[in-house]
Amino acid sequence: MSDITDKTAEQLENLKISEEQPQQEATPASTASSESQQAGDNDVTSTSLYVGELDPSVSEALLYDLFSPIGSVASIRVCRDAITKTSLGYAYVNFSDHEAGKQAIEKLNYTPIKGKLCRIMWSQRDPSLRKKGHGNIFIKNLNQDIDNKALFDTFSVFGNILSSKIATDETGKSKGFGFVHFEEESAANEAIDALNGMLLNGQEIYVAPHLTRKERDSQLEETKAHFTNVYVKNIDLETTDEEFKEFFGKIGTVTSVALERGPDGKLKGFGFVNYEDHNDAVKAVEELNGAEFKDQELFVGRAQKKYERIQSLKKQYESTRLEKMAKYQGVNLFVKNLDDSIDDEKLQEEFAPFGNITSVKVMRTENGKSKGFGFVCFSSPEEATKAITEKNQQIVAGKPLYVAIAQRKDVRRSQLAQQIQARNQMRYQQATAAAAAAAAGIPGQFMPPMFYGVMPPRGVPFNGPNPQQMNGVPPQQFRNGPMYGMPPQGAPQGAFPRNAGANANQFYQQKQRQALGEQLYKKISAKTSDEEAAGKITGMILDLPPQEVVSLLENDDLFEQHFTEASAAYESFKQEQQQAQPEAAAQFETEIAPQQ
Numbered sequence: 113m114s115d116i117t118d119k120t121a122e123q124l125e126n127l128k129i130s131e132e133q134p135q136q137e138a139t140p141a142s143t144a145s146s147e148s149q150q151a152g153d154n155d156v157t158s159t160s161l162y163v164g165e166l167d168p169s170v171s172e173a174l175l176y177d178l179f180s181p182i183g184s185v186a187s188i189r190v191c192r193d194a195i196t197k198t199s200l201g202y203a204y205v206n207f208s209d210h211e212a213g214k215q216a217i218e219k220l221n222y223t224p225i226k227g228k229l230c231r232i233m234w235s236q237r238d239p240s241l242r243k244k245g246h247g248n249i250f251i252k253n254l255n256q257d258i259d260n261k262a263l264f265d266t267f268s269v270f271g272n273i274l275s276s277k278i279a280t281d282e283t284g285k286s287k288g289f290g291f292v293h294f295e296e297e298s299a300a301n302e303a304i305d306a307l308n309g310m311l312l313n314g315q316e317i318y319v320a321p322h323l324t325r326k327e328r329d330s331q332l333e334e335t336k337a338h339f340t341n342v343y344v345k346n347i348d349l350e351t352t353d354e355e356f357k358e359f360f361g362k363i364g365t366v367t368s369v370a371l372e373r374g375p376d377g378k379l380k381g382f383g384f385v386n387y388e389d390h391n392d393a394v395k396a397v398e399e400l401n402g403a404e405f406k407d408q409e410l411f412v413g414r415a416q417k418k419y420e421r422i423q424s425l426k427k428q429y430e431s432t433r434l435e436k437m438a439k440y441q442g443v444n445l446f447v448k449n450l451d452d453s454i455d456d457e458k459l460q461e462e463f464a465p466f467g468n469i470t471s472v473k474v475m476r477t478e479n480g481k482s483k484g485f486g487f488v489c490f491s492s493p494e495e496a497t498k499a500i501t502e503k504n505q506q507i508v509a510g511k512p513l514y515v516a517i518a519q520r521k522d523v524r525r526s527q528l529a530q531q532i533q534a535r536n537q538m539r540y541q542q543a544t545a546a547a548a549a550a551a552a553g554i555p556g557q558f559m560p561p562m563f564y565g566v567m568p569p570r571g572v573p574f575n576g577p578n579p580q581q582m583n584g585v586p587p588q589q590f591r592n593g594p595m596y597g598m599p600p601q602g603a604p605q606g607a608f609p610r611n612a613g614a615n616a617n618q619f620y621q622q623k624q625r626q627a628l629g630e631q632l633y634k635k636i637s638a639k640t641s642d643e644e645a646a647g648k649i650t651g652m653i654l655d656l657p658p659q660e661v662v663s664l665l666e667n668d669d670l671f672e673q674h675f676t677e678a679s680a681a682y683e684s685f686k687q688e689q690q691q692a693q694p695e696a697a698a699q700f701e702t703e704i705a706p707q708q
Contacts, residue, residue, distance in 0.1 A: 159186070159213050160235035164202040165260070166190070167226035172203075174225070179205050182219065183212025195536070195686050196644065204235060222261040231260055233275040247274075247300040248322040252289035254278070255313035259286070266312065267292045271299025291322055332420055340367075340393045341415040345382035347371065348406035359405055360385045364392025384415055442493035443470075445500065446518040448485035448670065449663045450474065451509035455482075462508060463488045467495025483669040487518055512659050521677070528652055528681030535651070536685075621658075628661045629654050635665065639675060649678045 163175065172188045179185055190203040207213045213234070221232045251263070258266075264276045271294050278290040294300040300321070308319040323331065347356070357369045364387050371383040387393040393414070401412040416424070447459065454462075460472045467490045474486035490496045496517070504515040519527075632653055637646040653674050654661060664670040 158234050159207045159210055161205045161207070161213050161216060162202065162233050162235045163205055164231040164233075165228055166199065166201050166203060166230060167228050168199040168201065170199065170203070170226055175203055175205060178220065178223070178225065179207075179216055182207075182216045184208040193686060222264065229259070229261055231275075231277070247294035247297045249292050249294070249300050249304060250289065250320055250322040251292065251307075252318045253315055254286065254288050254290060254317060255315045256286050256288070257313055258290075260290075263290050263292065267294075267303055267307075270294070270303040270306070271296050332417075335417075336414070338390050339414050340387045340390050342385045342387070342393050342396050343382070343413050343415040344385060345411045346408050347379065347381050347383055347410070348408045349379045349381060351379065351406060355406075356383065356385075360396060360400070363387070363396045363399065364389055442517060443491065443496045444487060444489045444518040445496055446485065446514075446516055447488055447503075448514045449511050449660060450482060450484050450486060450513070451511050452482050452484075453509050454486075456486075459486055459488065463490075463499055463503065466499040466502065467491060477669065481669075483673070484663070484667045485670065485673070511663070514657075514660055521680075524677055525681045525684055528678055529685040531652060531655070532648060532682060532685040624658060625654065628658060628665070631665055632661065635671065636675060640679075645679070645682055648682050649675065652678045652681065 170190065172190055175188050175190070176185060179188075184207065186206045186208050188203065188205050191200045192198060193200060205216070207216070217232050217234075220230070222229045224230075254263075258278065260276060260278050263278055264273060267273060267276065274293045274295050276290065276292040279287040281287060292300075292303070294303070304319050304321065307317065309316060311317075342360075344360075351371065353369055353371060356371055357366055360366055360369070366385055367388050368386045369383065372380045374380055385396065387396065397412050397414060400410060403410055403412075445463075450459070454474060456472050456474050459474055460469055463469060463472070469488060470491055471489045472487070475483040477483060488499070490499065500515050500517070503513055505512045507513075629650060633646060633650045636650050636653075637643070640646050640649075653664070656664075656674075664674050
């Protein structure tokens with residue numbers, strides 16, 4: 113699509129930017145459905161469209177160029193990340209009248225924009241209407257070739273579709289199920305009757321009303337209370353259907369049995385028994401679980417659907433995780449900066465004087481090389497605390513150890529994310545104060561921002577505030593200044609920081625820190641093309657003691673561990689900021705920015 117003309121650009125400048133909050137894309141169509149024309153009287157006043165599945169490079173100008181020929185466009189907004197300002201892949205287009213919006217859906221839905229088929233629906237602001245789900249159906253066992261457009265085309269013959277969506281994984285691959293939301297519930301029922309059990313691209317699809325989680329849980333409880341189907345495993349592989357049915361038939365009337373087999377026809381060792389009466393099924397579970405059948409001890413339990421099994425496994429996992437957390441709380445130590453010569457035995461010898469060690473492990477790569485860190489677990493928190501006090505920073509095999517209480521990955525990532533959030537919040541507040549002071553006509557009356565991160569090497573674009581706005585300090589002088597602040601105006605490059613005075617030791621530490629930061633940034637920027645992320649991750653890792661930074665620069669495995677954790681924390685921080693700071697950003701844009 114060609115660039116818009118100057119006239120179009122002028123029209124765009126006059127458009128209002130919508131203040132709608134970004135709409136979360138949920139999997140069920142009912143939670144991403146259109147302006148509900150199903151609630152009582154048909155709402156024909158809606159003029160706002162949701163446009164999804166957009167390429168990140170799609171701009172407001174491009175959307176205006178596409179939608180303006182349909183009718184008068186009142187406003188356009190591409191929703192963006194609050195921190196990175198990158199597109200979230202969806203936008204809102206507001207027309208001046210409902211009919212134009214309707215025509216836009218008819219003519220442009222699933223039109224390719226930058227190589228991706230866009231998905232258009234009426235914007236739905238009322239969550240209560242989205243959650244009702246009337247006319248919303250669920251389809252599963254879909255062929256991988258069925259995309260959003262194919263799903264829409266298949267079901268649109270039954271009535272007006274408000275929205276349709278194929279569920280996909282993080283790579284965009286279909287998960288094999290989707291949702292279609294009809295304007296009328298009667299159209300949904302007709303689609304279910306006509307297509308449930310039919311072949312679509314060679315696969316028999318299942319079509320049914322979409323159930324909310326509450327409805328599914330209620331249905332599950334009903335199934336539990338009246339189940340007749342029993343699951344059996346540890347079955348002898350030579351068992352016949354007749355033997356299997358006869359064994360379970362001693363409990364009550366069996367309506368059917370099924371021994372699961374592989375493609376080669378051999379038994380898989382499990383199967384199902386369905387009783388005519390619920391009480392017989394309960395009795396079979398109580399009396400035959402653990403019973404011997406053909407010299408095999410059977411497991412017999414109520415047959416569960418996949419959803420229920422997954423929920424049960426999640427509960428078991430969570431229970432085990434919490435149990436382990438309680439067991440090792442305050443007694444498991446993380447030890448890093450280990451020399452390659454340190455093995456499990458030597459690590460235990462180093463920590464043995466401090467108490468009873470229950471386990472010790474030096475982590476290694478697949479080829480057996482030490483990763484430079486490990487774990488030591490004591491029998492009591494007191495012993496672990498004593499070991500930390502005595503061994504942290506102690507030289508072992510020529511290297512200073514780092515010893516601390518071991519933390520789970522999610523805890524470490526959360527802490528790193530909080531550090532990033534605190535730094536960015538401070539920067540935002542300082543930038544706000546700077547803009548307010550400038551607007552009031554009193555430049556130079558506020559302290560310049562302090563940067564809690566490494567300055568990129570020369571030649572790498574700086575992502576912080578505009579150096580030209582910093583008390584008149586020339587950009588080049590600002591770049592070459594100390595890492596955590598700026599030299600006073602007129603000070604020569606390399607002068608001591610303002611708060612350092614003549615403290616040469618502090619100046620030396622800053623120079624050392626800057627040198628380490630440049631090495632880190634070079635190593636990190638080689639792993640990511642995102643310059644902002646490289647700068648943030650460098651700053652996070654640089655918070656470690658200098659000796660630890662030196663160690664991870666020398667040890668690729670240790671560096672990889674820190675880089676992975678810091679990257680995850682940065683991504684987590686961005687997601688939190690997406691929800692936590694949009695209001696603050698909007699306030700800054702509307703109240704302060706116009707005054708500049």
